[in-house]
Amino acid sequence: MVKTRKYIVKRYFEGIPKRDDFEIVEYELPSLQDGDILLKTEWISVDPYLRLFNKMHPVPFDQFSPQIATVEESKHPKYPVGTKLLSNKGWCEYSILNMNIRDQSLGVHRLPDMNGLSSSLGVGVMGPSGVTAYFGLLEICKPVAGETVVVTVAAGAVGSIVGQIAKIKGCRVVGFTGSDEKVNWLEKELGFDKAFNYKTVDIEKSLKEATPKGIDCYFDNVGGQISSIIISQMNDFGRVSICGCISAYNEDFAKLPKATIVQVAVVTKQLKIEGFLCHRWENRFSEAYKELHQWIVSGKLKVREHVTEGFDNIFDAFLGLFSGENVGKAVVKL
């Protein structure tokens, strides 16, 4: 018998998530049946959308999230001991999956070929964050060399990859982020042409100065007023990829401030604005992983992880997303 622990959401989040919205339960897993595999979790991803989609399930529910686990015991011939899987099994130490019953909501996938890279990247650049940045930028913004690309939440898991891909494609890249340390990292290490701390600068003025030829592409991770300012400064036929709006996830949507009208800019400049979920390109993920991997090994794409250690600290790692603690992809090592 294997003893395990998992996080259960026992109360819906109101405002900033609280530790006692969760309960950690310890229990014994049953013995394996035909088709079952026993997974030992190695890496857990904490993601902003866990906050947003908290009310999708009736409470109590097991906290879902992407995680990487290794098969420790197997009663399925195609998943021998040692196989590494990405799934949505979430915040738990061990789990059992029956591989004869394909539960689509669990999103079980073998890790792409990591060729020597850490398996933790399977929840980051070689996983959901990577394909979000890759397809969200290249398929929606379609940046062309010489164009100017702006990205918000630029030092985060997705934003830091978006900015670097735009540089690889020959664009001028401007990023907004929440600390001077992150600004420094973006400019000095990742090669952004300009980065700003949105908490301390005059956004409208800084943006105008940093984008003398205007803005052609905007990759929006944050929503809110900063996005309205950026959209208002775009060039004719600019493209906006709406990836998320983390600035609103802890807010009561009914009480958000009224938004600045962007329609004037959208119509007069004939902008294209499109939202997306990364699964749209699921049948092309391998294409992205191949190119992202090449960029990493050739040194064109730098990857940073913000690693928290230990099962007991998963909640803190999650909360850190909303206070800007992470630089790069936030992961928890079990």
Ligand SMILES: NC(=O)C1=CN([C@@H]2O[C@H](COP(=O)(O)OP(=O)(O)OC[C@H]3O[C@@H](n4cnc5c(N)ncnc54)[C@H](OP(=O)(O)O)[C@@H]3O)[C@@H](O)[C@H]2O)C=CC1
């Ligand atoms: N459409 C899709 O398929 C997907 C969308 N997403 C979306 O992409 C965005 C980025 O996600 P991801 O890269 O994983 O997460 P991040 O690694 O970027 O983590 C969160 C970061 O967001 C910033 N942040 C937190 N709260 C606020 C706030 N109130 N205002 C402004 N910035 C804030 C902080 O950085 P800072 O210090 O800069 O403030 C923080 O470090 C999110 O909106 C997410 O929902 C992610 C994956 C898939």
Ligand SMILES: CCCCCC(=O)/C=C/[C@@H]1[C@@H](C/C=C\CCCC(=O)O)[C@@H](O)C[C@H]1O
């Ligand atoms: C305004 C919403 C922005 C959310 C962006 C985001 O972070 C998306 C992340 C997805 C995530 C979505 C999970 C469930 C969505 C269900 C919505 C629905 O179908 O009603 C996960 O799938 C990985 C990221 O693509």
